[in-house]
Amino acid sequence: MKNNPLKIFDLTIQPGERVTLALPTPEFYTCVPMHIPIHVVHGKKAGPTLVVCGAIHGDETNGVVIVQRLLELNLLKKLSGTLIAVPVVNIFGLIEQSRNLPDGRDLEKNFPGKQEGSFAARLAYLFNKEILQKADVCIDLHTGEPHTKKLSQIHTNFNIEKTKELADAFGAPVILHHHQKRGLLFLMQEDQEKKIPTLLFEAGEALRLDEIVIRTGIRGIVNIFKNLQMLKSSHKQKPNNHVKIYETHWVHSPGSGICNLYKKLGSFVKKSDLLAKISDPFGTKQTYDVISPMEGIIIAQNNLPLVNEGESILQIAKQEESQTMPSQISSLEQEIDNQ
Secondary structure, eight states: OBOOOEEETTEEEOTTOEEEEEEEOOOOTTOOOOEEEEEEEEOSEEEEEEEEEOOSSTTOHHHHHHHHHHHTOGGGGGOEEEEEEESOSOHHHHHHTOSSOTTSOOGGGGTTOOTTSOHHHHHHHHHHHHTGGGOSEEEEEEEEOTTEEEEEEEEEOTTSHHHHHHHHHHOOSEEEEOOOSSHHHHHHHHSSSSOOOEEEEEEEETTOOOHHHHHHHHHHHHHHHHHTTSSOOSSOOOOOOOEEEEEEEEEEOSSOEEEEEOSOTTOEEOTTOEEEEEEOTTOOSOEEEEEOSSOEEEEEEEOOSEEOTTOEEEEEEEEOTTOOOHHHHHHHHHHHHTO
16 A cells, blocks of 8 residues: 655655755754754555664764764665664754753653743753654663663563554563653553554663664664565564563662672673672772672663762562573673674
């Protein structure tokens, strides 16, 4: 079936066209107008509209490169439906290498926003109204915070059948049940009239590019294209190896000093395993052992060796007893690295 023309802002995009638009944002104090580049690939054939957005936090650069490379793929010429791709939502944060907006607020936490609200609320309202509300499915790309590296993981609500199906199809090694009552993920799936299945892909570290993370993200989005029948697949998709997680726990430092990690990201640990040692940087004999409080998989780690008492060191995801993981993570990363 032939696709219909698509109207975004005041522009009508015809089936088979590919355009780049500029979404005007609230002005900065210099009164210089700023715009968010929006890429639209409007297929000749009818199908769903997928919105993919990166850098809602301006320092999360992996998502920017994922969208860049996604737009370079030749297979988009065969796309049914529509791809709306936004490499950088938080232009201000990217310029300042900051997570937040000029008003100090976190854009992600301000959705759905308000037309007459704060700077962050106004930008959230505009982006939701003009872009997100056109989606049938949304993929939101994130990384860990500065100095915190995340294992490739999908966050979504397992209680919504379509999002659970899409999370399975994406192919990240870990998928987590997301139950926070705020943010873009909650807004899209639960807190507005049009319920939009949404995946939050989180991987790597802010202000650091990670090739495996980038390839995982691109492959995952292509898998979503195939699941939504936006692209034809010549063969049946293989079941993806991943673990579903309902509970996570941050391990905090028992003391201050230099942290020497003994376990790697993606490692399976048992209760009472030694995770790290904290030593006095001035050479005294005082040390602290960091012990695992539970059995599970390490899905995030603090890469900064200098830690204060109570600081987060590692995040452990508690897996279901019937699931196995260590070999799955290793094999998935090796497979992606060899592509």
